[in-house]
Amino acid sequence: MLNLLNLRFKLLKDDKWMIIIMIAMTLVLTFVFTSSMSGDYKPSAVVIDYDHSNSSQQLLTELNKSISMNFRLVDIEEGKELIEKGNVIGGLIIPKGFNNEIIKNKNINLDLIKTKDSLEIFQLQNTVRSEVFKLKSNYNTAVATVNILEKEGVKVEKGLMDEIYDKGVEHWEYRNPITLESSIFEVESDWAYNPRIHYLVGFTLFFATFTIVFIAGDILKEKQQHTWYRKLVSPVAKWKIMTSLLITTFIVGFAQMLFMVLAGRYIFQINWGMNVVFVLGIYAAFVFTFTSIGLTISGVVKNYEQLGSIVPIILVASAMLGGTMWPLEIINSKILLTLSNLMPHKWAMEVLTHTAAYGFNPGIYLRSFLILIGMGIIYLTIGIKLAADKR
Amino acid sequence: MLEIMNLKKYFNKTKAVDDISFKVEKGEILGLLGPNGAGKSTTISIISTLLKADAGKILYKGVDIEKEPKKIQNELGFVPQEIALYPSLSGYDNLKFWGRIYGLKGDKLKEKIKEVSQIIGIDKRLNDKVEEYSGGMKRRLNIGSALLHDPEIIILDEPTVGIDPQSRKHILDSVKEINKKGSTVIYTSHYMEEVEYLCDKICIMDEGNIIAKGTKEELIESISAEEKIILQVENITGKMIENIKKIPYVDKIAYIENEITIKKKGNNVDYSEILEAVSKNQGHLTSMDIKKPDLEFVFLALTGRALRD
Ligand SMILES: Nc1ncnc2c1ncn2[C@@H]1O[C@H](COP(=O)(O)OP(=O)(O)OP(=O)(O)O)[C@@H](O)[C@H]1O
Ligand SMILES: [Mg+2]
Numbered sequence: 001m002l003n004l005l006n007l008r009f010k011l012l013k014d015d016k017w018m019i020i021i022m023i024a025m026t027l028v029l030t031f032v033f034t035s036s037m038s039g040d041y042k043p044s045a046v047v048i049d050y051d052h053s054n055s056s057q058q059l060l061t062e063l064n065k066s067i068s069m070n071f072r073l074v075d076i077e078e079g080k081e082l083i084e085k086g087n088v089i090g091g092l093i094i095p096k097g098f099n100n101e102i103i104k105n106k107n108i109n110l111d112l113i114k115t116k117d118s119l120e121i122f123q124l125q126n127t128v129r130s131e132v133f134k135l136k137s138n139y140n141t142a143v144a145t146v147n148i149l150e151k152e153g154v155k156v157e158k159g160l161m162d163e164i165y166d167k168g169v170e171h172w173e174y175r176n177p178i179t180l181e182s183s184i185f186e187v188e189s190d191w192a193y194n195p196r197i198h199y200l201v202g203f204t205l206f207f208a209t210f211t212i213v214f215i216a217g218d219i220l221k222e223k224q225q226h227t228w229y230r231k232l233v234s235p236v237a238k239w240k241i242m243t244s245l246l247i248t249t250f251i252v253g254f255a256q257m258l259f260m261v262l263a264g265r266y267i268f269q270i271n272w273g274m275n276v277v278f279v280l281g282i283y284a285a286f287v288f289t290f291t292s293i294g295l296t297i298s299g300v301v302k303n304y305e306q307l308g309s310i311v312p313i314i315l316v317a318s319a320m321l322g323g324t325m326w327p328l329e330i331i332n333s334k335i336l337l338t339l340s341n342l343m344p345h346k347w348a349m350e351v352l353t354h355t356a357a358y359g360f361n362p363g364i365y366l367r368s369f370l371i372l373i374g375m376g377i378i379y380l381t382i383g384i385k386l387a388a389d390k391r
Numbered sequence: 392m393l394e395i396m397n398l399k400k401y402f403n404k405t406k407a408v409d410d411i412s413f414k415v416e417k418g419e420i421l422g423l424l425g426p427n428g429a430g431k432s433t434t435i436s437i438i439s440t441l442l443k444a445d446a447g448k449i450l451y452k453g454v455d456i457e458k459e460p461k462k463i464q465n466e467l468g469f470v471p472q473e474i475a476l477y478p479s480l481s482g483y484d485n486l487k488f489w490g491r492i493y494g495l496k497g498d499k500l501k502e503k504i505k506e507v508s509q510i511i512g513i514d515k516r517l518n519d520k521v522e523e524y525s526g527g528m529k530r531r532l533n534i535g536s537a538l539l540h541d542p543e544i545i546i547l548d549e550p551t552v553g554i555d556p557q558s559r560k561h562i563l564d565s566v567k568e569i570n571k572k573g574s575t576v577i578y579t580s581h582y583m584e585e586v587e588y589l590c591d592k593i594c595i596m597d598e599g600n601i602i603a604k605g606t607k608e609e610l611i612e613s614i615s616a617e618e619k620i621i622l623q624v625e626n627i628t629g630k631m632i633e634n635i636k637k638i639p640y641v642d643k644i645a646y647i648e649n650e651i652t653i654k655k656k657g658n659n660v661d662y663s664e665i666l667e668a669v670s671k672n673q674g675h676l677t678s679m680d681i682k683k684p685d686l687e688f689v690f691l692a693l694t695g696r697a698l699r700d
Pocket of ligand 1: 430
């Protein structure tokens with residue numbers, strides 16, 4: 001076994017450039033994407049208010065407190081110009097009657113002006129949506145309270161309504177909406193988008209899959225080189241030959257992950273929201289899954305060259321579906337969302353981004369971990385079967 | 392030592408090996424001779440436990456190899472038809488790996504690497520990467536990798552394909568040397584010269600069957616072949632062929648381009664009559680060959696086809 005492992009590590013020098021490139025790509029892309037997305041950079045948006053009401057004022061006040069975006073009140077002409085020039089990412093139009101709709105608790109439709117769809121537009125929509133929702137809830141609470149008091153025969157003084165409303169606002173001030181128990185809230189905002197973590201994790205997973213699948217694909221090189229068959233006629237057990245390949249693949253994949261975790265710690269100053277050991281645990285499960293997937297792919301394709309042409313397609317597609325490139329939350333298609341459940345990326349991303357935003361949740365962690373391990377076992381079984389069948 | 396009984400292996404409709412039986416005695420060199428696709432590689436893949444037979448049985452020292460593959464695996468040196476080495480590693484690292492696979496280590500391993508690399512003549516290039524070797528050197532290392540553990544039985548599958556005559560001679564002599572040191576050898580080839588030169592016993596295979604087996608002499612005798620006379624003549628004419636045909640001991644005559652092949656009958660032959668017929672017809676004789684019957688003849692007589700296509 002030591003001999004087999006020793007061989008595999010010697011052979012790794014054939015793959016050294018691929019590994020180096022994959023790590024470098026992860027670092028560079030994470031750096032490029034996060035530096036444009038975080039730090040001093042805060043996207044700006046404009047607000048055009050046609051309502052000039054209490055509610056619209058209130059909304060603007062709340063929006064201005066946002067930490068991820070800047071808002072500016074302008075008139076429509078100026079707004080259009082800024083958007084066209086690209087100085088701001090988009091504009092929110094508060095229509096006439098907004099106040100009325102809030103009071104009557106109607107469905108509210110706001111207009112957005114934009115030049116193109118982007119992640120930032122999505123961020124804008126999200127921010128506005130949750131602020132409007134807060135506004136509406138506060139108002140409803142205030143109205144409901146007044147109604148109850150009046151029913152009880154209490155004479156409500158003028159101004160009490162405003163007071164209750166202010167209380168509601170205060171209430172929000174110290175609490176993140178997601179901690180509230182409300183189903184609508186969960187749908188609306190059980191998601192905190194942190195571009196730094198998203199890109200670091202996304203690129204780490206994405207580029208690691210290349211390393212892993214290509215190193216697992218060395219089994220094809222061995223078959224083409226015929227050394228595989230020479231090993232099979234030797235007295236060494238087949239499971240040892242197989243295991244040595246899998247162990248090496250796992251170690252290299254995991255080392256790449258470990259490197260990125262360290263980079264996250266020291267270069268990108270990531271706060272994972274959990275012990276690094278847990279982060280590595282998820283990464284290890286992910287590497288295991290992809291080692292097995294690599295073995296399966298190697299069993300399906302004919303040779304290493306075919307692997308080289310087919311793997312990028314598979315890996316890019318699955319990474320997109322798995323939400324490493326952009327958050328799955330911006331996808332509406334039911335089919336795509338269903339498919340995403342089959343992608344190991346999704347489960348790794350989910351637990352890592354979720355934990356970073358809300359803290360460690362053993363249930364969510366365990367679910368992702370077990371799903372990854374489960375997928376890995378399924379693919380491993382298929383992969384071993386395929387490797388054994390083919391001459 | 393090795394007994395193959397009623398072995399069969401079909402790939403879909405291809406009858407790669409179709410019910411063959413033969414024995415290999417300790418210390419001999421057995422040749423498996425046959426054209427491309429005869430089933431040689433399939434046969435030895437089954438013997439070396441790489442493939443499973445569809446039917447039949449193989450006993451190695453009385454032990455069924457399917458039931459106890461470890462027995463033969465430990466004592467077998469297998470030289471595959473293709474070069475099975477790690478091109479990015481040095482010759483030394485390759486030998487070391489294959490030696491360790493068979494349980495060699497430490498000083499013993501070093502010693503064997505030195506010994507084997509001398510036998511195969513690559514001791515001066517041991518530290519170079521295999522991908523920098525010439526074709527012949529790779530072939531020789533391919534063989535050497537199977538020799539480190541002093542195998543009791545060595546199977547070589549066309550080990551001389553595609554190399555220069557010098558390397559080839561070296562390989563054949565190495566095989567002889569290994570055999571002298573006590574290893575039993577199974578050697579497959581479609582070059583009858585190699586098999587003639589090396590082997591004590593020969594099995595001729597064709598289309599999955601063994602069509603003849605025995606020593607070289609037995610095989611040639613079995614078909615009572617005759618000599619052939621081959622002439623290289625410039626400007627062959629129809630008249631010239633007619634004249635040669637009339638010579639009493641000429642049985643059959645055929646010609647293509649500048650070559651005339653004559654099959655003779657009887658033993659009393661006066662070649663001058665042929666030369667006369669050529670010169671009388673203004674033919675210009677450039678060479679004349681008398682070919683003794685060989686395994687090529689045997690194959691031709693048994694199958695009606697040439698050994699090499
Ligand atoms: N894995 C396989 N699948 C299908 N057919 C096969 C397979 N291996 C061998 N064959 C077929 O079995 C027959 C015998 O092949 P084999 O390789 O044993 O011939 P061989 O005598 O070694 O020929 P060569 O001199 O070309 O090496 C051929 O017709 C070949 O096409
Ligand atoms: Mg062959």
